[in-house]
Amino acid sequence: MFIAMNRFQVRKGAETAFETVWATRESYLGTMPGFVEFHLLKGPEAEDHTLYSSHTSWIDKPAFESWTRSEEFRRAHARADNRTGESLYLGHPKFEGFEVIQSERKAAAA
Numbered sequence: 001m002f003i004a005m006n007r008f009q010v011r012k013g014a015e016t017a018f019e020t021v022w023a024t025r026e027s028y029l030g031t032m033p034g035f036v037e038f039h040l041l042k043g044p045e046a047e048d049h050t051l052y053s054s055h056t057s058w059i060d061k062p063a064f065e066s067w068t069r070s071e072e073f074r075r076a077h078a079r080a081d082n083r084t085g086e087s088l089y090l091g092h093p094k095f096e097g098f099e100v101i102q103s104e105r106k107a108a109a110a
Contacts, residue, residue, distance in 0.1 A: 007051065
C-alpha cells in the first residue's frame with residue numbers, strides 16, 4: 001500500500017473557503033485503478049493558519065503515480081482554486097508519500 005498526503009497551511013479565516021473547494025470538487029478518484037480511500041483532515045490551529053492534510057491510499061506506488069499522470073488528475077486539479085482571488089494558503093502545499101511497511105486492523109466485533 002502507498003499513502004500520499006499533502007499538507008496545507010490555510011490562512012486564518014479562509015478555512016470555510018478551503019473546505020468548500022474540497023467539498024465541491026470533482027475528484028475522479030473513484031474511477032482510478034488502485035485507489036483505496038481519501039480523507040481530508042483538519043489539524044491544529046496556529047496563530048496565522050490552520051493545518052489541513054489530504055490523504056489518499058493506493059494499492060501501491062505505481063497506482064498513485066499513474067493517477068498523477070492521468071487526464072483525471074489534470075481535470076481534478078484544474079478546479080482546485082479559490083475564486084476569491086486571494087490565496088488561501090501560507091506557502092505551497094507540502095507533499096509526503098509513504099510506502100506502508102506494516103498495518104494492523106481491529107478484529108471484527110463479535
